[in-house]
Amino acid sequence: MDESFAFFLTIAPTLLAAVPVTLSLTFFSALIGNTLAVPVAVASLSPNPLLRYPSAFYIFVMRGTPLLAQTYLIYYGLGELFPGTWVQQSFLWPYLRDGFWYAIFAFSLNTAGYTGEILRGAIMAVPKGEIEAARAYGFSKGLIFWRVTLPRAIQICLPTMTGETILLLKATSLASLITVWEVMGTARQIQKVTFRVYEPLIAAGILYIIMVFVLTRLMMLVERRINRHRLTPA
């Protein structure tokens, strides 16, 4: 046991160094993905079939295929297109060489599919009376959406979104497939180098639990803040 503990200490710095990678992958993907989810949800509720069908198809594909396959296709698939093109001479190339941006791109698109569908349900669940009230006050359609429908929908689906973000945090472990060595990938690297099977996994598990705990707390604060008018004053 003492030996195991000493081993934990030797691998801790390597694993901790990977925590910012996992966190930034999660943060940027959640930010971009959840923002993209708004147009996806709105389009899927649109009476216009040219908006509704592509959106439904997008959600279907994103939820219907493994994230692993999406990540791999985006990184190595796009990589096939670049050789010998202007892209390799462009100012963007240093970024396009880096797996990090592809990982964020893939995770964002995937998140947009999932939360888009959640947001669609939440928008439908906004009480009609509140929208009618806004209309009675003479709010324009756009104003109703930004000031009433969307904030209320977010309020409704926030607990589910927290769950989605936790899933996203853990899904970032796929990034090691495209050379982005986050916590889980680093743990697997340590496994291969030291031939210790369980300790790196346990250590990574502890780090994930801490990250998820902090994330849940933060989201709870956000929930409180958004729902502050509904809380009974203490």
Place this chain on the structure above:
Amino acid sequence: MLKSFMKGAVVAASVVIATAAMAKDKIRVGISPEAYPPFTSLNAKNQWEGFEIDLLAALCKQMDADCKIVSIAWDGLIPALNGKKIDMIFNSMSITDERKKVIDFSDKYYNSPAEIIGTKDAANVTVVDNPDGKGGKIANPADLKGKTIGVQTATIHADYAAKYFKDATVKVYDTADNHNADLVAGRIDYALLDSVAADDFVKANAAKGVGAKLIVPADPIFGVGAGAGLRKNDAKLKDKINAAIKAVRASGEYDTIAKKYFSFNIYGD
């Protein structure tokens, strides 16, 4: 009555003798399903093929053993061996001190050099004296300064790059296939990998500008070659497999198999 009894006994005895002769040693051999041609790969009919598969068959025949290949992911091979799910690893596993801490090895059964390959824009890499002053040679780190080099995680090539290419960006991939794909995509300038795998890849992708840049000189990091991985206390199997390797080397069977796959001396010197 007595006669028929005797007859029955004779038949029973001969059956016992026959099964005793047929009861060969059973050896479960772990090989990763990740294709590693021309050493180990599964063909379209889901049959194993390659140099190591043929060599394994020859060794098992020599040992008069009944070998069964068990497909286990590369990361899981050593745990499976120590967990007694398999008895032997026969998967181009380099004999290293790190690995020797947890498993035992047979004598080497081949030793191929490492090679640096690169894109068409990448220059050839030269060789310089090893700065440790012990007389060895290494791939010139100055040639790789500022370049990006791909290696597979947890390989001797990753160790070599980490030790000598400090001024370069060493990008670590989960598989060699993936750094090869990124070499074609131009995301990395060079890749450091085993010469056998490199040769095949260069042949297949010469049209895309991929070329050999250097056969890397031997180095302690590269070790003595690949051996069969064995459990630490399994001296019996170790003696048998070492004897079998010697026998197929001496009989020329090894060279016959090697010639099918390689134009150079795969056994090393």
